[in-house]
Amino acid sequence: MDLWDFVAERREQIAFQAFQHVSLVVQSVLLATALGVALGVVCHRRAWARGLAATVSSVGLTLPALAVIAVVYGATGQGVTAAVSAVTLYALLVIWRNAVVGLSGVDGQLLEAARGLGMGATRRLLRVQLPLAWPVILSGVRVSTQMVMGIAAIAAYVTGPGLGGLIFTGLTRLGGAGALESALTGTVLVVLLALVLDLLLVLLGRATTSRGIRA
Amino acid sequence: MPDSTASAGPLDGHRPDGVSGAAIDLVGVTKSYPGQGGAAVDRISLQIPAGEIVMLVGPSGCGKTTTLKMINRLIEPTSGTITIDGRDVLSLDGDELRRQIGYVIQAGGLFPHMSVATNVGIVPGMLRWEKKRIAERTDELLELVGLDPAKYRDRYPGELSGGQQQRVGVARALAADPPVLLMDEPFGAVDPITRQRLQDELLRIQDELRKTIVCVTHDFDEAVKLGDRIVVLGEGARVVQYDTPAQVLAHPADPFVEDFVGSGAALKALTLTRVGELEALQETTTARVGDAVADVVARARAVGDAAAVVLDDRGRPQRWPWLRQLQAEGDVVLDRVEDVLSVDRRATLNAALDAMLGSRYGGVVVTGKNDVYEGVLFLQTAIDAVATTRGGSGDDGPVPVAGNDEDAARALAGEGAS
Numbered sequence: 001m002d003l004w005d006f007v008a009e010r011r012e013q014i015a016f017q018a019f020q021h022v023s024l025v026v027q028s029v030l031l032a033t034a035l036g037v038a039l040g041v042v043c044h045r046r047a048w049a050r051g052l053a054a055t056v057s058s059v060g061l062t063l064p065a066l067a068v069i070a071v072v073y074g075a076t077g078q079g080v081t082a083a084v085s086a087v088t089l090y091a092l093l094v095i096w097r098n099a100v101v102g103l104s105g106v107d108g109q110l111l112e113a114a115r116g117l118g119m120g121a122t123r124r125l126l127r128v129q130l131p132l133a134w135p136v137i138l139s140g141v142r143v144s145t146q147m148v149m150g151i152a153a154i155a156a157y158v159t160g161p162g163l164g165g166l167i168f169t170g171l172t173r174l175g176g177a178g179a180l181e182s183a184l185t186g187t188v189l190v191v192l193l194a195l196v197l198d199l200l201l202v203l204l205g206r207a208t209t210s211r212g213i214r215a
Numbered sequence: 216m217p218d219s220t221a222s223a224g225p226l227d228g229h230r231p232d233g234v235s236g237a238a239i240d241l242v243g244v245t246k247s248y249p250g251q252g253g254a255a256v257d258r259i260s261l262q263i264p265a266g267e268i269v270m271l272v273g274p275s276g277c278g279k280t281t282t283l284k285m286i287n288r289l290i291e292p293t294s295g296t297i298t299i300d301g302r303d304v305l306s307l308d309g310d311e312l313r314r315q316i317g318y319v320i321q322a323g324g325l326f327p328h329m330s331v332a333t334n335v336g337i338v339p340g341m342l343r344w345e346k347k348r349i350a351e352r353t354d355e356l357l358e359l360v361g362l363d364p365a366k367y368r369d370r371y372p373g374e375l376s377g378g379q380q381q382r383v384g385v386a387r388a389l390a391a392d393p394p395v396l397l398m399d400e401p402f403g404a405v406d407p408i409t410r411q412r413l414q415d416e417l418l419r420i421q422d423e424l425r426k427t428i429v430c431v432t433h434d435f436d437e438a439v440k441l442g443d444r445i446v447v448l449g450e451g452a453r454v455v456q457y458d459t460p461a462q463v464l465a466h467p468a469d470p471f472v473e474d475f476v477g478s479g480a481a482l483k484a485l486t487l488t489r490v491g492e493l494e495a496l497q498e499t500t501t502a503r504v505g506d507a508v509a510d511v512v513a514r515a516r517a518v519g520d521a522a523a524v525v526l527d528d529r530g531r532p533q534r535w536p537w538l539r540q541l542q543a544e545g546d547v548v549l550d551r552v553e554d555v556l557s558v559d560r561r562a563t564l565n566a567a568l569d570a571m572l573g574s575r576y577g578g579v580v581v582t583g584k585n586d587v588y589e590g591v592l593f594l595q596t597a598i599d600a601v602a603t604t605r606g607g608s609g610d611d612g613p614v615p616v617a618g619n620d621e622d623a624a625r626a627l628a629g630e631g632a633s
Contacts, residue, residue, distance in 0.1 A: 113324030116289055116397075117338055117387070118314030131328045210328035212371030 006181035014166070018189055021162035022197070024152050028084050029145050032091035037137060039092075040099025041125065050100050057097040065090070065154045073158050083155045083162075090151045091144040098140025102133030135209050142201045149194040153186070163190050234266035236427030237300035237394035239286060243624035244295030246281050255281045257451035258295065260623035262615035265300075265394075266425040270442035272432055272475070278452030279431045283397055286429060287316045296628075299395060314338050317396035317426070322404040323384025325372040331357070331383050332368040338391045356386040359423075361416060378409035385417070389424070398430040402437065411566075414440055419561060435475055439464065440486045440563065446617060447472050457617035461487055482565075490567045490581055491560035495600040496590035501526055506547045512538050524580055525549065530587040532557050532580045557582050560589055567592060 007014060043049035072086040106129050114124045130137075156164020163186040170183025206214075241261040247254035256278040263269045271279040284290040286297060288309045297304045304312055325334050335356055336349040344352070354364035360382040372380055381401065388396055401417075402410040414437065421428065432438055438445045439460040447456040447463065449471060456468035464480045464487075467473040476483070490496075500515035500523040515523050515538055525534040525547060533549050535556070541547065557580040558567045570579040571594045578593035616626045 109320065109322075109324055110326060112289065113318070113320055114326075116287065116313055116318035116320065116324075118310045118312070118341060119337075120310045123341070128326055132326075210371070212328045212330065212373055 003181050003184060006178055007185055014185065014189070017161070017163050017165060018193060021149075021152055021156075021164070021190070022193055024080075024083055024087060024155075024162055025145065025148055025197070028087035028148060028152075029091050029095075029141060031084070032088045032095050032144065033137075033141055035088070036092050036095030036140070037099045037130070039096045040103050040133075040137070043096075044100045044103035050104060053097050053100040057093040060090075060093040065151050066157070069151075069155055069158055078158065080161065082158070083152070086155050087148045087152050091148045094144040094147065095137065095140045098143075099133065099137050102136030102140075103129055105136065106132045131210060132213065135205070135213065138201070138205050138209070142198060142205075145197050145201060146194055149190055149197070153190055163193075234425045235392070235394060236266040236425055238265040239263040239395060239427060239429065240296075240298045240627050241282070241286070242296045242298075242627045243621075244282070244285060244297060245293045246278070246285060246290060247293050253451055254293070255451070256285070256292075257453065258619050258624065259452045259454060259617075260619065260627050261446065261454065261457070261617045262627055263427060263429060264444075264615055265427050267443040268421060268428040268430060268441055270430050270432060270438035270445045271448060272435055272438040272445060273448035273452075273455075274450075274475075275433060277448045277450055279448050280399055282448070282452050283399055283429060283431045286395070287313050287318060287397055289313070289318075295624075314341055314391065315393050315395075317388030317393040319381075319384050319388045319396065319398040319401045321400045322377065323372070323380040323382075323387075325380055325383055325387070327372050330369050330371055331362075331375070334372070334383060335387045335390050337387065342391055352390060353386075356389055357383075359389070359420060360386045362386075376409075377405045378413060381405060381409075381413055382416070385420070389420075389426075394427060396426045396428045398428065400431055400433070403432075403434075410437075415559070415562065417441065419559075422561070435477060436483060436486070439483050444615070447475060451619075453619050454617045454623075457615065485565040485568065486563040488564040489560070490558055490562050490564060490592060491583075493564065493592070493597065493600040495596040496581055496592055497596065499524055499591045501588065502541070502547045503528070504547050504549055508541050508545060508547060511547065512542060522576060524588060524591070526588050529585070531585075532582060532588045535576065535580060556580060557586075558592075559583075559586075564597065568594070568597065571597070 039053070043053050068089065069082075069086045072089070073082050076082045076085055110128060110132070111124060114128045119127065152162055153164035153167055156162040157168050166182050166186030167190075170179045170181070170186065173179040174183070239261075240263070241259055243258045243260055244256060245254050245258050246256040259278075259282060261282075271282060273279050281290055285292045286299075286304070288304060292305070299316075325331075326337075329337075332350070332353045335353045339349045339352055353368060357364040357367055362379060362382055367375070367379070367383075372383070375383065381404075384401070388398075402413050405413065418441065430441060432441075442460055445456070445458065445460055445463050446454060447468070449455045456463055456472050458466075458468075461484065463472065464476060464484050467476050498518075500511065500518065500520045502511040502523045502525050504525075504527075511523050515521070520538075522535055522537045523541065524532050525536065527533050527549060536544075556570050556574045558570050560581050560583050567579055567581075571577060571592070576593075577595075578591050581589045581592050583589045616623055618624075
């Protein structure tokens with residue numbers, strides 16, 4: 001049995017798993033972006049909070065994914081909630097740090113100019129700080145998306161959804177019929193979908209970054 | 216005095232005499248930071264007349280910027296009162312107040328992610344003007360600061376030179392037609408030639424608008440050139456001298472000011488006289504395209520001129536050829552690349568002298584509104600005129616109050632109540 005037959009026979013099931021995988025990643029990254037930016041807004045003004053963000057995110061990224069997933073499952077039980085929580089947590093680490101870096105990198109002179117024009121704190125945030133920090137935040141979103149495509153596959157080891165299922169069933173039955181094909185299909189699809197998502201994010205960046213600050 | 220009804224309306228200094236600025240009074244204003252010995256600004260009292268440019272100069276760390284920023288409450292005073300047009304600014308909402316006060320900082324402080332038009336339209340947008348009105352105002356302002364709206368409105372700050380960015384910064388500050396303009400080292404980040412030009416333009420704009428402008432600089436020459444009055448500040452924003460530039464140059468209050476004025480006070484005074492004020496302009500022969508050369512030469516010879524100024528169809532000087540040059544050419548033509556040395560009638564005598572020294576005629580063409588020819592100025596007549604005007608009248612109306620003691624505060628407070 002070659003790879004093509006394997007895919008052709010199970011195309012509906014594979015398509016569904018691919019959809020689940022992407023859906024998990026997209027939802028988690030969206031959630032992580034909202035949380036990360038909010039945390040960044042809260043943290044970026046104080047030096048100790050900036051330090052905290054940097055430390056937590058670099059330590060967090062060194063933790064083995066499987067261990068984190070195990071802990072989250074222990075806390076929330078199996079199911080979609082657990083998968084989303086674990087994947088969001090990972091995405092959050094990068095986005096939070098980048099949000100802090102992006103927001104604190106906005107020139108203080110500009111913020112004072114904004115204040116001098118009579119812009120209140122909310123308006124300064126929405127019209128000056130976030131648009132200027134956006135390219136940095138978005139690059140965090142891109143990195144985290146790539147990263148959690150892989151993490152989501154590992155999350156599937158414990159619960160069902162996504163391409164992780166294909167990979168792990170293949171690996172555990174390695175040597176059996178269609179086992180290699182299963183693992184290969186899962187892996188290749190994760191890589192392909194990661195590339196597609198990255199491309200979409202690049203296009204999003206083009207559309208949402210002001211021409212004035214595009215590199 | 217300020218009350219709730221007064222603070223509801225906009226600050227407005229528009230007056231029938233063309234002054235659109237509002238008077239600013241600082242009474243016993245202090246700013247001290249906890250944990251620091253002396254106050255950054257110590258009980259300064261300062262009366263800033265409507266429609267004038269007042270320059271705050273002093274060494275770095277003297278509190279001049281702090282003083283400026285307390286006027287629009289970017290820095291909250293520890294004590295004292297500040298009134299604009301008789302209204303207590305401390306009773307207003309800070310953001311509301313700042314929308315009614317123009318604020319220009321070094322390098323313009325433009326937002327790089329917004330187009331020029333968006334930058335200029337920020338304050339009118341916050342004041343909820345209609346889109347169409349904002350667009351019209353933006354174009355009007357770009358025109359005012361010498362940028363072609365069609366060419367520049369959709370550009371981004373990163374695509375502009377430093378001088379252009381600074382112009383946009385001034386346009387943005389003027390967007391909602393505020394009575395007061397605060398400038399913090401506005402021309403500190405541009406090269407000397409651009410700085411000169413921006414200073415000239417600010418004076419031209421001020422001629423038109425007559426705002427009250429308070430400008431911080433560490434450059435005494437800039438203070439002399441731009442200021443109707445100069446406040447020389449020492450440490451803790453101590454008012455060392457508050458006077459017209461001519462008076463500060465001629466009679467520095469103490470060795471500190473003398474030191475600050477630096478050498479060459481007489482030369483610096485040249486920047487105080489404008490070409491237009493000299494009344495030394497001379498007529499000279501002019502020619503336009505299509506004039507018969509023989510005719511032009513005859514006219515020139517009749518009045519003893521050796522050269523004629525060639526004007527374009529809008530009356531702007533283009534060339535200043537010798538008569539024999541014209542004769543050799545046979546026709547009065549424009550399309551010869553020659554740098555006609557001309558200065559605006561608002562240019563300083565300093566600039567005019569500089570141009571004259573580089574001119575082969577020992578003179579310079581003077582232009583007025585829209586660069587239209589007005590006359591010529593020669594070195595000798597300029598020198599004669601300086602000799603007769605030197606010393607100045609010294610009459611600059613009532614002297615505004617300034618100081619750091621109770622007397623100054625009381626004089627100002629008493630006046631504010633009347």
